[in-house]
Amino acid sequence: MSTVEQQVAEESIQVLDHGFVRLDDSMASDLSVVNAARVSFARRKDVMEEADSGLIRFLMRERHGTPFEHNAFRFHIRAPIFVAREWFRHRIGSFNEFSMRYAKATDEFYVPAPEDVRSQVGKPGAYSFEPVTDELAQTTRDELAAVYAAAYAAYERLVELGVARELARAVMPVGAYTEFYWTVNARALMNFVSLRAAETAQREIRRYADAVEQLFAEKMPVTYEAFLASDRTAP
Numbered sequence: 001m002s003t004v005e006q007q008v009a010e011e012s013i014q015v016l017d018h019g020f021v022r023l024d025d026s027m028a029s030d031l032s033v034v035n036a037a038r039v040s041f042a043r044r045k046d047v048m049e050e051a052d053s054g055l056i057r058f059l060m061r062e063r064h065g066t067p068f069e070h071n072a073f074r075f076h077i078r079a080p081i082f083v084a085r086e087w088f089r090h091r092i093g094s095f096n097e098f099s100m101r102y103a104k105a106t107d108e109f110y111v112p113a114p115e116d117v118r119s120q121v122g123k124p125g126a127y128s129f130e131p132v133t134d135e136l137a138q139t140t141r142d143e144l145a146a147v148y149a150a151a152y153a154a155y156e157r158l159v160e161l162g163v164a165r166e167l168a169r170a171v172m173p174v175g176a177y178t179e180f181y182w183t184v185n186a187r188a189l190m191n192f193v194s195l196r197a198a199e200t201a202q203r204e205i206r207r208y209a210d211a212v213e214q215l216f217a218e219k220m221p222v223t224y225e226a227f228l229a230s231d232r233t234a235p
């Protein structure tokens with residue numbers, strides 16, 4: 001493992017079998033919310049006081065959202081392509097992604113843990129996801145591994161034969177891992193967490209949303225508590 005890879009591993013929250021969420025940098029504090037709101041009265045504070053926590057709870061409850069935008073979280077994320085695809089639907093934020101046009105595709109693919117293999121019961125919009133037998137869990141894992149191996153072998157053969165990476169990547173399944181940077185403010189982050197850490201979200205992106213939520217809570221604890229008190233509704 002290179003020094004950079006080691007640093008990434010140490011700073012990351014591991015998610016799924018090969019993924020992670022890492023807070024690369026941030027400019028985020030509860031005080032930024034308070035000062036953004038108080039500028040209306042030409043006031044500014046350097047230290048949070050109890051009344052400021054009340055102000056944050058008020059802003060959250062009344063859905064005065066803009067004071068929650070004066071901060072930034074830059075995340076570095078490694079996730080299967082199908083998770084990234086759901087993530088990129090969140091338009092309020094900035095993304096930059098690993099390019100399979102310029103770099104060789106990863107040979108790491110998502111194979112769910114046996115307990116994460118599930119069946120789908122019910123109607124669209126109201127599915128429940130039920131555990132499967134040990135045998136079906138293993139069959140699923142074996143089928144995925146076989147497809148991934150065949151796909152990656154084809155990818156390598158095509159690249160070896162001189163086909164451009166941008167075209168050879170067409171054989172890559174959506175279970176392949178990708179990496180991206182995501183910069184987002186607390187308001188849009190809460191919207192993401194509200195939707196993607198919810199029971200209705202797909203289990204795999206939920207695990208990532210849980211990690212994002214944990215890092216958010218550490219940086220903006222008062223805002224986070226107010227978010228919980230507002231039934232996890234983004235302002």
Ligand SMILES: Cc1cc2nc3c(=O)[nH]c(=O)nc-3n(C[C@H](O)[C@H](O)[C@H](O)COP(=O)(O)OP(=O)(O)OC[C@H]3O[C@@H](n4cnc5c(N)ncnc54)[C@H](O)[C@@H]3O)c2cc1C
Binds near residue numbers: 092
């Ligand atoms: C459980 C679940 C199932 C889903 N299923 C599907 C699906 O089947 N098909 C599908 O296509 N998508 C699906 N989505 C994606 C979903 O429709 C949203 O695209 C995604 O959740 C991003 O949400 P958002 O627009 O609130 O976030 P962001 O894009 O980050 O926007 C944040 C907020 O900014 C405001 N905003 C942003 N852009 C606009 C705009 N153009 N006009 C007005 N206001 C704007 C809105 O208030 C919005 O809530 C699903 C999402 C979830 C959580």
